[in-house]
Amino acid sequence: MPFRPVQSEKLSSAVVRQIEQLILRGVLRPGERLPSERELSDRLGVSRPSLREAVAELHERGLLTSRAGAGIFVADVLGSAFSDALVKLFSDHDEAVFDYLSFRRDMEGLAAERAASLGTETDLKVIQSLFDKMEAAHAKRNPADEARLDADFHLAIIEASHNVIMLHMMRSMYQLLREGVFYNRQIMFKQRTTRSTLLDQHRAINDALQARDPKAARAAVEAHLSFVEDALRKDRINEKNEDIARQRYERVQNRA
Structure with missing residues (x-):
């Protein structure tokens, strides 16, 4: 028996x-x-x-x-998620940045869908509270606070999905983002128009979650991260073009 x-x-x-x-x-x-x-x-x-x-x-x-x-x-249980050599490799290659954003779009879209369905009322209150703080930071024009709250807002959605594997995996990814391994998050908050657009996108995510609309929540997250990806690609192109322009300027100055 x-x-x-x-x-x-x-x-x-x-x-x-x-x-x-x-x-x-x-x-x-x-x-x-x-x-x-x-x-x-x-x-x-x-x-x-x-x-x-x-x-x-x-x-x-x-x-x-x-x-x-x-x-x-x-303990720093996330510390062993990636080796130091791999972290250095990530930070040296743009390919990793855009693969990271693609991965986030897939994972966070799923997390938002789950959070809209499975998140408790308290989960949604946490997300609402973080969005309210984002609005306050936006009004104060504090890019550092906005960047920090942006990360906290996204992690709160992942927490509300109630999947512990996804939670710890994404926390380790966000730790690298906070350390500037993938990109400097504050770059996204430099220009006023971009900051306002980002706030509107987070508002759309929050509204969909508070309405418990899984499809709209996922679509809002995916639209937001596609915008971030596009903005970073443009920033990389602008950096490259500016470098070429400086070389041309130096040539003109040397010939004068």
């Missing part, structure tokens, strides 16, 4: 499982500091020895890390 004796679970094992789930679901993020031992044991309703045993196991698994005098943090 396929039955086995029921065994009670150790408290430390239950703590391990809960923290694992929080990391898996993206609630606890890489680099995030955990509460103090006293606070965490109180919240979890376990003794400090049980908590220490759980933390030690999570340390061993590479999910938590300690910093002297600072506390316990969620």
Whole structure:
């Protein structure tokens, strides 16, 4: 018969499982500091020895890390997504930039479709709140804040899709974007007309999600990322043309 004796679970094992789930679901993020031992044991309703045993196991698994005098943090579990050599290769070739945008268009279109159907009311409130902050940053003409909120807005949609594999995969991609590996996001916010267009595109995405319209949400994301791709291609062409123009100018100046 396929039955086995029921065994009670150790408290430390239950703590391990809960923290694992929080990391898996993206609630606890890489680099995030955990509460103090006293606070965490109180919240979890376990003794400090049980908590220490759980933390030690999570340390061993590479999910938590300690910093002297600072506390316990969620480990940078995204750090191994790409090797340093591959990251350098990405940053040196435009081909990677446009493949990245194509990949994002496919993945985020799917995420938006799922978020419109599967996202909870709280998920949609998070997305709405981030869009409201984007509008406020736009009014203040702060490109750095707009770029940061832009990334947070897109990640909130991925979180609302409730697919943990997609979540961690896309978070690792966004980390490279924040570090300027694929392109400098602030380039997109330089000109007033472009900034307004981008805000309108995010408004269309948000409206479709709040209306729980999967097809419209996916179409809005795809249109937005196609615009970003086109704008970056034009920027690359302008850079190339300006370089040629400077060479011609230097030639004229040298002949004068």
